[in-house]
Amino acid sequence: MSITNQIHVLIQNYHSNIRMHGSYMLCRAKRTEGISLVNSLAWNMSLKECEELRLKNCSCKAYANLDIRNGGSGCLLWFADLVDLVVLQMGGQDLYIRVAALVLDHVEKNKHFGHKNQVIIIVCSAILLMVMLAAGLICMQDETKKGRKEDMELPIFDLTIISNATDNFASNKKLGEDQTKSKLLDWCMCHNIIGGIVRGLLYLHEDSRLRIIHRDLKVSNILLNNNMNPKISDFGLVIAFGGDQTEANANRIVGTYGYMPPEYAKYGHFLVKTYVFSFGVLVLEIVSRKKNKEFCNFGQCLNLLGYAWRLWIEDRPTELIDEFLILGDSCILFEVLRYIHVGLLCVQQRPEDRPNISSVVLMLSSGNSLPNPGQPGFYTEKAPLAEHYSSRKLEASSTNEITFTLLEAR
Template identity: 60%
Template sequence: MLTDLSKNFTDRTHSALLDWPQRYHIINGIARGLLYLHQDSRLRIIHRDLKASNILLDNNMNPKISDFGLARSFGENETEANTNRVVGTYGYISPEYAIDGLYSVKSDVFSFGVLVLEMVNGNRNRGFCHPDHHLNLLGHAWRLFTEGRSSELITEPIAESCNLSEALRSIHVGLLCVQCHPNDRPSMSSVVLMLSGEGKLPQPKQPGFFTERTLVEANSSSIKNTSCSVNDSTITLLEAR
């Protein structure tokens, strides 16, 4: 029997039962799954809609990347492509894809980084609310990181019992993955090594789509034809010529 990872962000009881070793196992499993798609499969595959509801968990909490309806395969020497029709889910789409229609393996890396921060915090990036500011989850994680308070991002049910060094390292890696410029983001092979290693990590730069408002403004001014799913609905934004 398979369940989707998004239950951890809609069912608080289910989320509380998912302890840190399970979360860390899921994070590492997703990373290795993306590495296979990007590097080890016969064709390089870009998923383009990596999100919590497209990660299925088996009874042993092993993650399975699902729903390849929007995926694109690349030849051996291809690394990126451009489209006039952007598809995906708000909150997970990378800036260069949402604004310019440019997608690559680094687009999936951005989505993975969002997933990591969601796994640590227990809330979705899109719709995230905090009493002290109007930042989304990426902005909140970035603020805490720059202030040396990343431990405050860890969700309460696991905060006291989790492996703090693993959780902080996961947050750091997540922020490296959601950096604004794709060239700054690590490859998935580097991500797998960073998650499993103990060496010093590079300092991340500011995330892309720092707030939800930034995403809305970028879409309204730059995207001519966009089809994106928000939760289970689909919307299309058209810009007048």
């Protein structure tokens, strides 16, 4: 429909609206932009004067400026139907059309209500979105708390079930006490585990961008997958050396006793190759299947490191090897003895005497001759307890006596 027909229908609707509702039509105007105008005119009148003239005659249906140059001048009035209007894409001028007050108020109210409804919709949508986000966060927190609660809850077993499963708490059912299970972990598996550990340390100490010092390397921090491949775990205490840094001091001693090198346990001082000491402890523990921290040779009161070193210098290192590890295979025995030799080199008292991790890899993978190991860290030899107590029997002693008097009433 053309703009002329639209305006014509609009004006007819205004008149129809007046007849139907009996409303009084006020002489108000609505501006329509971009219209080409052709009609009777009056020169020498401003737009304001044209509007005043239109207000005096309510039969006037529209008005506009005759000349839009220099702010506009002249007055063009329409008293008949608007049938000669053309909408231009560019240019044109403003046309002021008479609109019924009732209809104009209705249109303005609809605009106001439309804007108000739009604001209400936006506000309601924002509130709904915030409620949904809050509900989602609450659900996530509830799930997290529920998961933590489930993790903290330990399973409860009946005492009868535990007694039946452990053969009435037999000593051979304790974890690590069943010696027959040691046969399952032969030297081939142990060799693979030690090799995986040393390769991991080589990466951390020399191949990574920063030199990573684990500070808590021990058996319980070595995880095995289904193929018995080792993975170093628990990096909560690591420190990183940057650039050419090779040593540092710790403000607080952390780690596990039995695996700490002496210079760190005593003074908090550590080097890049300080934790080669921990690897040496691991090797000796795997070969002997005994823990350094719990081991005690009652004949000489030595820890595992001192006991292994004494056996080595006395040419009895085979006594350190677990009986199920080699089962009489002489070829395996030679390799196990070399691993013991490397382990003793790693746990020497002086840090400068210990090999770095790359040298350890070379020692384990080649057949080159190795230097004799020196005294291990924390090596202390004590007199046997029996001799200690027997020597005290020879010392002079005296006897002290005391008398108690008990009074009783008659």
